[in-house]
Amino acid sequence: MSENKAPVVVTKKDIDTVFIRWFTFAEVGLNFERMQALAFCNSMLPLLQKLYPDIEDLSAAMQRHLTMFNSSVAWGGLINGITIALEEEISKGNEDAEQTKTLVQSLKTGLMGPLAGIGDTIDMATVRTIIVGLCVPFAIEGSVIAALMPLLVFGAYLFINTRNFIHLGYKRGRDSIVAVLKSGTIHKLINSASMFGLMMMGALSASYVKVSTPLVITSEAGTKIVVQEMINKLAPSLLSFAVVIAIYFYIAKKGPKFIRILVVIIILSMIFSYFGIL
Amino acid sequence: MNLFLAASIALLYWFSVSRLLYNAFSIFRYPLVMAPIMGLLFNNMSDALVIGATLQMIYIGSIAPGGNPPADEGLASCVAMPIALATGMTAEIAITIAIPLGVLGVGFENLRKTMNTTFIHMADKYALEGNVKGVQRCATIYPLLAAFPLRFIPVFVALLLGPSAVEGFINSLPTWALNGLSVAGGILPALGFAITIIVIGKKEYLPLFVIGFFAVAYLGLSTIAIAIFGVSAIAFTYMTSTSKKGENSL
Numbered sequence: 231m232s233e234n235k236a237p238v239v240v241t242k243k244d245i246d247t248v249f250i251r252w253f254t255f256a257e258v259g260l261n262f263e264r265m266q267a268l269a270f271c272n273s274m275l276p277l278l279q280k281l282y283p284d285i286e287d288l289s290a291a292m293q294r295h296l297t298m299f300n301s302s303v304a305w306g307g308l309i310n311g312i313t314i315a316l317e318e319e320i321s322k323g324n325e326d327a328e329q330t331k332t333l334v335q336s337l338k339t340g341l342m343g344p345l346a347g348i349g350d351t352i353d354m355a356t357v358r359t360i361i362v363g364l365c366v367p368f369a370i371e372g373s374v375i376a377a378l379m380p381l382l383v384f385g386a387y388l389f390i391n392t393r394n395f396i397h398l399g400y401k402r403g404r405d406s407i408v409a410v411l412k413s414g415t416i417h418k419l420i421n422s423a424s425m426f427g428l429m430m431m432g433a434l435s436a437s438y439v440k441v442s443t444p445l446v447i448t449s450e451a452g453t454k455i456v457v458q459e460m461i462n463k464l465a466p467s468l469l470s471f472a473v474v475i476a477i478y479f480y481i482a483k484k485g486p487k488f489i490r491i492l493v494v495i496i497i498l499s500m501i502f503s504y505f506g507i508l
Numbered sequence: 509m510n511l512f513l514a515a516s517i518a519l520l521y522w523f524s525v526s527r528l529l530y531n532a533f534s535i536f537r538y539p540l541v542m543a544p545i546m547g548l549l550f551n552n553m554s555d556a557l558v559i560g561a562t563l564q565m566i567y568i569g570s571i572a573p574g575g576n577p578p579a580d581e582g583l584a585s586c587v588a589m590p591i592a593l594a595t596g597m598t599a600e601i602a603i604t605i606a607i608p609l610g611v612l613g614v615g616f617e618n619l620r621k622t623m624n625t626t627f628i629h630m631a632d633k634y635a636l637e638g639n640v641k642g643v644q645r646c647a648t649i650y651p652l653l654a655a656f657p658l659r660f661i662p663v664f665v666a667l668l669l670g671p672s673a674v675e676g677f678i679n680s681l682p683t684w685a686l687n688g689l690s691v692a693g694g695i696l697p698a699l700g701f702a703i704t705i706i707v708i709g710k711k712e713y714l715p716l717f718v719i720g721f722f723a724v725a726y727l728g729l730s731t732i733a734i735a736i737f738g739v740s741a742i743a744f745t746y747m748t749s750t751s752k753k754g755e756n757s758l
Contacts, residue, residue, distance in 0.1 A: 253530050254528060254529055254530075256527070258526065258528060258647065259628070259650075259651045260620075261621050261622070261624035261627070262618075262621045262622055263625045267628060268624075268627060268631055268643075269647055271631065271635070271643060272643060272644055272647035272648065275640050275643065278640075279640055285638040288638045288640070289635060289638035292638065292643060293632075293635045296628065296643075303530045350707050351707060351708050351709065354707070355571055355708050356708065358534070358535065359569050360735065362535075362538065362540060362564065363731055364731055364732060366568070369543065369560065369561040370557065370562070372553075372554050372558075373557070374544045374547075374553065374557070377540050377541060377543050378541060378544055380535050380538065381536060381541045384535050385535065388530060392530070418749070422742050422743075422746045424708045424713055425716055425742050425745075427708045428705060428708055428710075428716040428717045428720070429716045429717065429720035429734065429738040430720060430735060431569065431701050431704055431708070431717055431720065432716065432717040432718060432720025432721035432722075432734075433720040433721065433724045433735075434568065434697075434701065434720075435701045435720075436720070436722070436723075438701075439695065439697045440694035441698075465725070465726075467725040471718075471725070474698040477699055477702035478702040478705050478706065481702055481703065486706070488577075488578035489611060491699055492578065492579070492607075492696070495699065496688075496692045499689070499691040500684070500685060500688035500689070500692075501688075502688070502691065503685070503687045503688030504684045508688075508691045
């Protein structure tokens, strides 16, 4: 343990270095055993070197951050920020250092799940899907800008958010972040995003899911009944609606067996096509 | 397809799924975003945009909850799109080759995550020695290089041999099978949306899905119109409910 040295100050630039390293490599070393652990540790390296001149402290700190980690890259940035603050604490070598070391671990494992959930819901499911959904019709009509727009808009959104979350996590520290996560505000914000997201998923489903039947039933009197026309009279796009809802309830019941569902969709499409039903 | 073109696209695939820069903003591999690049490479922007946007529809709600992706949009972009452009096939037929490729790509991704476990063990050893440069390499250069043959070779080979083989295969398919694949192409976005609804969660919000769906189906509103109505309605409920705070704590 280093003794009686002037405490190292973490600067804004140090935090930005963590951010750039985190954002660039977050999922490059992704692996089944410890997911984003390599990237988390790698993002902290220059900072840890600065905080721990003693190689044994440095080695211990590196091992601390090679443990299992998996979260939203953007929202999980809060954890990176808090971790920077805590490592700064530990490096001061006060008597509560050992306690803080265990705190880092429990905080990382405790927060990564909920933040991953928020990131998936807001960024990936809602924001990204909606941006792409809005751009597709313009791209089909030949707009290059509409095709590149999702990359620019969503890219900037993630870049700025991740940086802000890391700085926020460092500045506000663990207590305020935990408080915010437990407060009604974030809960309400997520609820609003979820409501908007579901409405948009409905709109996008109606635009992009295309199921219709070519079936024509000829009655004994010889009149032809076009089945799709009957369905349209009942409710337009009813088949598409039914398909989305059916898959939703299947996943809700049986879990995320995506590949199985995909294969079943392809096989059923073939069979229904063979019999002229779809 | 000529060597240079095949190699450039294979390189593009490696980069687009390398996850550099958070998966190049986790959107670079999308057929929609790849379309302008393919349009430049094949000097056919209008067809590239139609094919890219059409392929995008099957992956539109394709998210990876818990890192569990339902398809590899990158492989579909970098094989189906160039083959379609090289042979002049329609966007609908391009979908039929993209679908199996997307599934195959998930296998590549799982292989990558398995290979990468080697580097975390290597990093453990470096960390014990306090070797910063070693850990850094394990998290950056090594996984990128290890993924290179896995990503580059299949696409390179597929593009060199692919166009004629795929064309022959598509021509040999009976009409019902081709129709079946395009039917599947119309249904597959439903899988993406269903996954997205699951991730967003909250069963009690399902009626909002119904409202959004039939606002488009019955009234023929555009998705942008729904976005405007949706944001306004939800902002209204958000603001009017702020008075009763503390009710919704986690």
